[in-house]
Amino acid sequence: MQKKKTFLIAMSYIALLLIAIFAVFPLVYAFMIGTKNPVDAFSIPFRWIYTPTFENFKTLWIERGFTFYLKNTVVVTVSSVLISVPLATLAAYGLLRHESKLSNNALNFMLGFRMFPQMLLAIPYFLLATKWGLADTYIILILIIVAANQPFAIWLMRGFLVGVPKELDEAAKIDGCNMVQTVTRIILPVSLPGISTASIFTFLLSYNEYLFALILTQKRAMTLPVAIGQYGAEDLSYWTLSAAGVVSIVIPVCLVMIFLQKYLVKGLTAGAVKG
Amino acid sequence: MTKKNRYLLFALPSFLAIVCVMLFPVGYAIYYSFFNYNLGDKATFTGLLNYIEIFRDPKFLQAVMFSTKFTVVVVIAQFIVGLGIALLMDNIIHWKKPLSILIYLPYFITAAAAGVIFRWMFMAQWGIVSQLCSLVGLTSPNWFDSPIWAQVLVVLAEVWQNTPFAVIILYAGLQSLSMERIEAAKIDGANPWQVFRHVKLANMRHLILLIFMMRIMDSFRLFDRISVMTNGGPAESTQTLAIYNYTISFSMLRIGQGCAVGVLTLIILAIPVFFLMKGMRSAEVD
Numbered sequence: 001m002q003k004k005k006t007f008l009i010a011m012s013y014i015a016l017l018l019i020a021i022f023a024v025f026p027l028v029y030a031f032m033i034g035t036k037n038p039v040d041a042f043s044i045p046f047r048w049i050y051t052p053t054f055e056n057f058k059t060l061w062i063e064r065g066f067t068f069y070l071k072n073t074v075v076v077t078v079s080s081v082l083i084s085v086p087l088a089t090l091a092a093y094g095l096l097r098h099e100s101k102l103s104n105n106a107l108n109f110m111l112g113f114r115m116f117p118q119m120l121l122a123i124p125y126f127l128l129a130t131k132w133g134l135a136d137t138y139i140i141l142i143l144i145i146v147a148a149n150q151p152f153a154i155w156l157m158r159g160f161l162v163g164v165p166k167e168l169d170e171a172a173k174i175d176g177c178n179m180v181q182t183v184t185r186i187i188l189p190v191s192l193p194g195i196s197t198a199s200i201f202t203f204l205l206s207y208n209e210y211l212f213a214l215i216l217t218q219k220r221a222m223t224l225p226v227a228i229g230q231y232g233a234e235d236l237s238y239w240t241l242s243a244a245g246v247v248s249i250v251i252p253v254c255l256v257m258i259f260l261q262k263y264l265v266k267g268l269t270a271g272a273v274k275g
Numbered sequence: 276m277t278k279k280n281r282y283l284l285f286a287l288p289s290f291l292a293i294v295c296v297m298l299f300p301v302g303y304a305i306y307y308s309f310f311n312y313n314l315g316d317k318a319t320f321t322g323l324l325n326y327i328e329i330f331r332d333p334k335f336l337q338a339v340m341f342s343t344k345f346t347v348v349v350v351i352a353q354f355i356v357g358l359g360i361a362l363l364m365d366n367i368i369h370w371k372k373p374l375s376i377l378i379y380l381p382y383f384i385t386a387a388a389a390g391v392i393f394r395w396m397f398m399a400q401w402g403i404v405s406q407l408c409s410l411v412g413l414t415s416p417n418w419f420d421s422p423i424w425a426q427v428l429v430v431l432a433e434v435w436q437n438t439p440f441a442v443i444i445l446y447a448g449l450q451s452l453s454m455e456r457i458e459a460a461k462i463d464g465a466n467p468w469q470v471f472r473h474v475k476l477a478n479m480r481h482l483i484l485l486i487f488m489m490r491i492m493d494s495f496r497l498f499d500r501i502s503v504m505t506n507g508g509p510a511e512s513t514q515t516l517a518i519y520n521y522t523i524s525f526s527m528l529r530i531g532q533g534c535a536v537g538v539l540t541l542i543i544l545a546i547p548v549f550f551l552m553k554g555m556r557s558a559e560v561d
Contacts, residue, residue: 012366019360020377026392026435027380029403033395046406087289094285103283112552113297114489115544117496119520120537123530124300124307147296150289179281208385210499211517215525229387229503243395246388253384261376264383268440269447 027250034243041240056244066245069227073207075138076223080145080206085198087146088153089161093187095154096161097169107158113151118211121148126215136220141213145206152205153198159270160194161187197267200260204253224249301541304534312531325535334511335536338519339543341426342495345515349433350490354483356434357441362471364442365449375446382439390503393432394419419505422512429501429513433494441486448479481558488551495544516540 033041035052060066095103125144126135134140164187172182188195213223228245231238257264308325312318329335360378364371381389396404397418408415418424452475460474476483498517501507507514507522514522516536524533 009366012363013370016360016363016367016374016378019363020374023378023381023435023439026389026396027384029396030388030392042401044401044406045410046403087292091286091289094282098279098282098286100279103286106286108552108556111488112548113293115492115496115541115548116297116301117517117520117537117540117544118498119496119517119524119533120304120541121297121300123524123533123537124303126525127307127530128300128303143292143296147292150293154289183285204383208387210385210387210502211521225385225387225499228385229391229499239395242391246391249388250384254380257376257380257383261372261379264379265375265443265447268443 027254030243030246030250033240034245034247036240038237038240041243056240057248060241060244060248064241066224066227066248069222069224072138072217072221073224076141076145076221077203077206079138079142080149081199081202083142084146084149084153084202085195088150088198089157089188089191089195090183091150092154092157092161093183093191096158097166107154110151110155110158122211122215125212129216135216136218138221140216141209141221141223144212144216145202145209149202149205153202156198156201156267156270157191157194160191160197164190193263193266194270196260197263197270200256200263201267204256207252304537307531308534308538310531312529314528314530318531321531325532326539329532329535329539334514334519337511338514338516341512341514342497342516343543345426345430345433345497346491346495349430349437349494350487352430352434353438353441353490354486357438357486358445360438360442361445361449364446379439379443381436382443384436386436386500387503389432389436390500393428393435393500394504397428420509422509425505425509425513429504432500432504433497436500437490437493440490444482444486445479448482449475452478481555484551484555484558488548488555491547491551492544496540 032048032050034056035054036047036050037053037055040047040050061070092107095107121144125140129135129137129140168186168190169182172186177185208225209223210225210229213221213226214229217223217226224245228242228249231242231245307318309320309322310318311321311324364375364378367374396402399405399415399417402418405415405418416424418428456478457470457474460470465473496517497515498521501513501515502518502521505513507518511519517540520533520536520540523529523536
């Protein structure tokens, strides 16, 4: 019996290790192409061992001006996080404390907004943006991401705020805090883990956004995913360069995953798993 | 205003954002779905003509079929594979953190970048998979020129990228089960299969429904990764509803028809989501 169990555990480790390799292999492959010179990249058979070069990154970022798209991505992402997360936190708090059937249903229904097909939104965004002169600007992208992020962020913050006891509010009231002071002095500090988690998810949503940026931006506000998706489709002789681009866009996400994994897991499970 | 209702003021900014930037545009799109409106021309009211024309377009029906088949296959695959991985992770004690970082990573990376990488891996001649094939003496097919292989590859990429979502949720669910319940079932004479079926799975019912709901929503309206990988080809064999809609709206500039396709996508998607949400509510009550 004991032997059987040890065997089972050993097999689990081996299986998980293989799965982990399968999961990261495409990224490792992209990294290898991105750090090869074209001769190595196009050699047959595949060269597993080669002298790595960072020339591609230098060319892509400095000569090909990808820093411009990075700047756009940073502006859109940072603004989206700064606007979206406070809105969602307040909304989740207000709806939870309102404690009526209406606000409960509103919270429950939040996830339903996720089913809106992006194309159904993209067409009116395109028409309205053109009409109001907002096409190819940061403002329209930020607005869209802030709103599109609300349902998930509210759902997530609700998962965290459910754990904040109502007595805390009442204690604050007795100490003479008004509603706004209660939120800023009492609720915000205790929900900081939730706010960090919501911020990371908003960052990822905004950073990875593709369709709206593809439709609504051209020259001035194009973001990294669109630039890289299109650059890769060009001539194959740019292969190593676009691989460097793919690696660059994936690196920040890898860093988030390595250092903030706890928050990512908590964020996905906060609203779902009780206790 | 009563004191209690003042809490609603906190939700007002967010509510306004949702109404102005999500509900209003959807209303706008529904309105234009009844108009013959090509970009640049004047819009004229045509009633249900757009919808009738779409249903007559074999490419629309093909896209509905592909999106549906794609969604069913990937969601079931993600659930089964995800459950398997979660159970394996529940077995081990050491190295959980590094292993889970590696296993979860694909879920969080940019889908467009993932699409580009998969296109390279299966590129004829130079792609790593084609090279490995020739290494073991197999002639690899021209992956993206074959409709069947292209479909297999977009499924593979979707399963690769989004299975971690199921793993994360199910693993958290397994971890939150109390040891006592499992032990109690064992004392009652339950075999491992019965423990799995009646204790573990039964207690994760609402999580399983949540996974199905979220994954159905996302995979049915998938655009970015497939657009970058195959752009719907070859011969529209991997054309999802979203890519079909993009072509209608932004290549052919038939805005009215594009809106109608969007409305139909929403209606089709609302059916399974409605039942899953209902199921989740009753599972939560238990």
